Amino acid sequence: MTWALAALAVALFLLAGRRRPMDAAARAGAPGQIADLPSGRTHYRWIGPENGPVALCLHGISTGGWFTEGLAGMLARRGYRVLVPDLYGRGFSDRPPGPQTRAFFLRQIDELLDTLGVGGGLTVLGYSMGGAIATALAADRPGRVGRLILIAPAGLGQITPWPAALARDLPGLGDAAMGLLGGVMVRAVARILGRAQNVPGALIAAQVEETRYRGFLPAMLSSMRHLLAGDFAPDHRRIAAAGLPVLAIWAEADELIAPTASERLAGLNPGAAQLTLPGAGHVLPITHAPQVHDAIEAFLGR
Numbered sequence: 001m002t003w004a005l006a007a008l009a010v011a012l013f014l015l016a017g018r019r020r021p022m023d024a025a026a027r028a029g030a031p032g033q034i035a036d037l038p039s040g041r042t043h044y045r046w047i048g049p050e051n052g053p054v055a056l057c058l059h060g061i062s063t064g065g066w067f068t069e070g071l072a073g074m075l076a077r078r079g080y081r082v083l084v085p086d087l088y089g090r091g092f093s094d095r096p097p098g099p100q101t102r103a104f105f106l107r108q109i110d111e112l113l114d115t116l117g118v119g120g121g122l123t124v125l126g127y128s129m130g131g132a133i134a135t136a137l138a139a140d141r142p143g144r145v146g147r148l149i150l151i152a153p154a155g156l157g158q159i160t161p162w163p164a165a166l167a168r169d170l171p172g173l174g175d176a177a178m179g180l181l182g183g184v185m186v187r188a189v190a191r192i193l194g195r196a197q198n199v200p201g202a203l204i205a206a207q208v209e210e211t212r213y214r215g216f217l218p219a220m221l222s223s224m225r226h227l228l229a230g231d232f233a234p235d236h237r238r239i240a241a242a243g244l245p246v247l248a249i250w251a252e253a254d255e256l257i258a259p260t261a262s263e264r265l266a267g268l269n270p271g272a273a274q275l276t277l278p279g280a281g282h283v284l285p286i287t288h289a290p291q292v293h294d295a296i297e298a299f300l301g302r
Helices: 002-018 065-077 102-116 129-140 162-169 173-196 201-210 216-225 233-242 261-268 289-300
Strands: 033-037 040-047 054-058 081-085 122-127 145-151 246-251 273-277
Touching: 033 102, 040 065, 040 102, 054 065, 054 102, 054 129, 065 081, 065 122, 065 201, 065 289, 081 102, 102 129, 122 129, 129 145, 129 233, 145 289, 162 173, 162 216, 173 201, 173 216, 233 261, 246 261, 246 289, 261 273, 273 289
Parallel strands: 054 081, 054 122, 122 145, 145 246, 246 273
Antiparallel strands: 033 040, 040 081
């Protein structure tokens, strides 16, 4: 047993050494800008006219802000100035220590908005895990958010593949398994599902590239154990009580979001506009972009 643990420790050390640090060299060719926040450096991009109303796009658990750039571009064409940050542990942002709780991410968003001088009344769009963060932001910071757009949002029931659930539920052993095999699995899933759903090769490559950097896999695991372990039903009740306009877009064949999530939202917030796209999977912002964009434009035009 001692030799096995020693061998595992050596393997983890060697594998971690092969992953690149997120440092100045890694950020040398990054688009956008870096904000030196109290919690850590955060990479962000502005898309759209400088004098437009501000919208905020929040990405999911396994990507950087690059995944939401199609959505940001659509909002920019409507005249919005869209802020697209990389959440901690992803993209070109830092990998600060500590559990990735709702407070962890809200602190990053608060610090970024304050640093950039962004006020209230934002249109906030959140995809997948970003939907849970957007929900928390709208519930906890009502002065920040004027409208809420949720696309396949987490927080009302998730479907966690068994390898990820095993890693999540076994501290220590799960961390080791994620360190050894997590990158292989994320890359395999990205390539298999991406090709099956006709996701552009550039996006598959970007997802693969995320796994090459230190801190990405621990960030995913920490988000699963902390942020995504919570139930966001109380947040949706508070949002409903505040009368905040909400649009939720769901995928009929979502691999990661529970099929009952839309029903739960209807019970928690009867005033929320909802749409389920037939045949769509979890990457619906890419595979069903026209339908998603049309729904958002109709919601914003009300």
